[in-house]
Amino acid sequence: MNPLTKVKLIKELNEREADIAVAPKISSHSVYRDSAWIFLTGLLYELTEREIISVFYQYGEIVNINPVRDSILFYVLRRTEEYNFGCRQF
Structure with a gap:
């Protein structure tokens, strides 16, 4: 599955959980809260990897x-959205 599709599905799941007030211990957040991976969006397209780091x-x-x-x-909206997946070491 495309990583961007996964992110979209997780976002939708989070919104549904917030709407129905899912208990924290069964929320998807409890699965990923100790993960080193983060998803960033809305960054300037011109940013380089070095600047983000x-x-x-x-x-x-x-x-x-x-x-x-x-x-x-970029084609549809006449602009480019920058998506970044980063992993940090604990």
């Missing part, structure tokens, strides 16, 4: 970053 390095060593420039969004 330098900003988030203050929270821990960045061991992996995967910037994805979504060209389909």
Whole structure:
């Protein structure tokens, strides 16, 4: 499954859980709360990997970053949305 599709599905699940007030111990957040991976969106398209790393390095060593420039969004919306998946070391 496409990583962006997974993110969209997780976002929808989170919204449904918030709407019905799911107990924290059975929420999907309890599964991912100790994960080192984070999803970032809304960053400027012009940012480089090095700039993103330098900003988030203050929270821990960045061991992996995967910037994805979504060209389909660029075509449809005439702009590009920047998606980033980053992993930090604990």
